Amino acid sequence: MIRNVGRVAAMATVLAITLCPALAQDKAGNGLAVGRQMLAEDNPGELWVERGRRLFHEKRGPRNASLEQCDLGEGPGVVKGVFAHLPRYFADTGKVQDLESRLLTCMVQLQGFKREDIIRTRFGTLDRNSDLEALVSYIGAASNGMRMNVRLKHAQERDMYKAGEYLFYRRTGPLDFACVTCHGDSGKRIRLQELPNMTRAEELREIIPTGWPAYRGTHSTVRTMQHRLYDCFWQMRLPDLGYASDLSVALTTYLYHSANGGVINLPGVRR
Numbered sequence: 001m002i003r004n005v006g007r008v009a010a011m012a013t014v015l016a017i018t019l020c021p022a023l024a025q026d027k028a029g030n031g032l033a034v035g036r037q038m039l040a041e042d043n044p045g046e047l048w049v050e051r052g053r054r055l056f057h058e059k060r061g062p063r064n065a066s067l068e069q070c071d072l073g074e075g076p077g078v079v080k081g082v083f084a085h086l087p088r089y090f091a092d093t094g095k096v097q098d099l100e101s102r103l104l105t106c107m108v109q110l111q112g113f114k115r116e117d118i119i120r121t122r123f124g125t126l127d128r129n130s131d132l133e134a135l136v137s138y139i140g141a142a143s144n145g146m147r148m149n150v151r152l153k154h155a156q157e158r159d160m161y162k163a164g165e166y167l168f169y170r171r172t173g174p175l176d177f178a179c180v181t182c183h184g185d186s187g188k189r190i191r192l193q194e195l196p197n198m199t200r201a202e203e204l205r206e207i208i209p210t211g212w213p214a215y216r217g218t219h220s221t222v223r224t225m226q227h228r229l230y231d232c233f234w235q236m237r238l239p240d241l242g243y244a245s246d247l248s249v250a251l252t253t254y255l256y257h258s259a260n261g262g263v264i265n266l267p268g269v270r271r
């Protein structure tokens with residue numbers, strides 16, 4: 001059923017772009033932006049938000065516990081506003097964590113799930129939904145309307161930010177690409193995909209807090225920021241990005257802090 005919603009939604013985007021050339025041209029010739037806007041008005045990601053809400057409150061796992069004792073930074077069970085301040089330092093783990101790595105901690109510690117099992121099913125497929133993709137959608141949407149405000153108060157948070165910034169600009173791998181190779185100029189694209197210029201705060205503020213989690217039409221599911229980065233690592237032909245690894249959190253700390261001030265509106269809609 002959910003699959004069908006995805007297909008219909010993807011078809012609607014294609015139709016919208018083909019049938020409304022005039023509208024598309026209005027937006028500086030940007031048909032994709034117009035399609036995206038139309039899809040956002042009827043975002044299939046809402047289904048993930050609802051499933052995430054149920055999963056959050058349901059008693060599950062070997063310990064038969066809900067996530068209502070999970071502290072995402074604003075106290076046990078609080079979801080409203082947490083997205084605006086993540087990634088952040090957590091004293092109990094002694095680490096800077098983003099939403100996904102923090103959820104992993106809660107699912108292991110409170111619910112008794114095995115870390116490897118959650119990681120194996122972190123990305124949904126057409127036959128199997130991912131709990132994380134739903135939970136991240138629910139928790140992200142609970143901060144809608146608020147502004148990104150990653151504070152970097154703790155020394156470890158500042159270190160993670162610096163590491164993320166370094167990684168963003170450092171060329172590496174067989175193709176000698178850095179993130180900035182593809183995301184450092186305005187108006188660049190790969191085939192039909194526009195590449196946002198992530199060295200401009202204005203673009204970051206618009207994209208990041210309205211982007212991930214995002215319903216991806218081409219994947220017929222919601223994808224998270226960890227998945228987005230995993231995908232870009234693949235495009236750089238780097239070894240797989242470890243889910244919730246320090247490397248990934250350094251990058252998310254850099255990206256989310258750089259998007260401070262942008263208004264959260266999740267889940268987003270992407271190609």
Ligand code: HEC
Pocket residue numbers: 168177178179180181182183190193194195196207208211212228229232233235236251255270271
């Ligand atoms: C080879 C080119 C390439 C490199 C290098 C690259 N990316 Fe990407 N990135 C893309 C493409 C293509 C997209 C998808 C654009 C689309 O479909 O709209 C994308 C999208 C993104 C997005 C989502 C933008 C949005 O519209 O919401 C983020 C965030 C991102 N990349 C971060 C990174 C980071 C961080 C790195 C470095 C680790 C990186 N990328 C390296 C090509 C690249």
